Amino acid sequence: NKIDPVLEKLSAAVAHIEEVETRITEAETRISAVEDTVTRDNADLSEMKAKLDAALEKIDDLENRSRRCNIRIIGLAEGEEGTNPVSFLKTWLPNLLHIEFKNHQVKIERATPRSYTPRALILKLHNFQDKARILQASRAAGQLVYERHNISIFEDFSVAVVRKRQAFGNVKKLLRERGITFAMIYPAILRVQHDGVKLFKQPEEVAAFLDSLSKLTPTTSSGPNHPRETE
Template sequence: MSEKLLHNFNKSISDLRKDVQELGDRTAHMENRMGEYAEAHNDMADHVQHLEQELSACQNKLMDLEDRSRRHNIRFRGIPEAIKQADIAAHLTDLFKTLAPDLPADVLLFDRAHRVMKPKFLPEEAPRDILACLHYYHAKEALMQASRWRKDLPAPYNTIQLYSDLSARTLQKRREFKAITDALRLHDMPYRWGHPVRLLIHKNGVINTITTPEEGKKALKKWGIPFLPSTHPRQDNQQHPTKLHSDWKKQRAGGRD
């Protein structure tokens, strides 16, 4: 009786060891596979990050090319809708002569001029902008510069504003600098925009180039200028893949270290 009981006990122990061995082998196989999956995922995460950088570089290049194709354009805001399409050319010609009287008439030429869709932020009663393509770039720059300094234009030109024609991506990226430019204007610090998107700040006879909002914050802190965060902070909803790491300790087959 005791021999039979011992035999059954030994057999049960042997079967249990066999089950544990099989379970250990399966666990080791799963751990190895999970390690391979983690390595493959991390390689993919690195590749995705590289692709994101390349995509950003391509988008910036495309943005620069689009802005260059618009560099002869001027956007006129505030010209009443009463000025019909047939009268736009004459109205702009008179505006050019009033704004920059020293420029000869033969350089104040434009290839086309027409109304464009109204930006969403303008009130409903505001007239649509007029987009004009100047034939000579230096004439366009002279008009833009004159519009910045001349504040004594007679009616009906005293309510007209001139803007550069920029791509939507450029305008979006410039809005990220709004808190920086607000602080600069508040402290009467001159600045201008560079290409593709950078701030050129004049400080003590030196031009400081700012390429990111973070650089702008550091510069303001260095100059002792208070920084007021934007009331509309940029929301970065882009999800970046995160890397995996092994949070277990591998076991040898059989379940023992």
């Protein structure tokens, strides 16, 4: 029968197609299983990342708590503090800031030079009240000068907090140009005084706020009457 060879070929083709379909079904099943595994792994990774971020925040908070009584002095010429920085600074600071301490000295537990650019001295004060007085006097004094060097006094924060604060640099410049009063509060929140108090956690939020003001009022130049800021 002439048709038999054709039927045999068709039968073989059908069998091959069925085999291919079976393999495709198996492959789809395996792919689906892999996708499910990837989805679970991604969820696990997201959870682990969230836990890691939370742990890092706690560690950073602990680090900043350990720096609670620290201040950072920038601008003092290298070697100016001599071989005993604590002995030098405990009388130098009150004289520079014109503030009184018991026995005309501020209690300093330790003073550590750091090879930053610009050079910095990290001081750990005996108590937080002295730190607050020093920072307040520094802001009230404006630009401090010693031996023809500009001196700046800041709070001492962790690298993570400093970077977050530095991210506000551009928007703080724009706020100054508009004469808007602002201040950084711990850890890295910008407090803006304009038609009430506004708090911003991200520089982008401040930029959006300024954009909304630009539609209402033109930019004005401000005078040098803003309080000095922490880093």
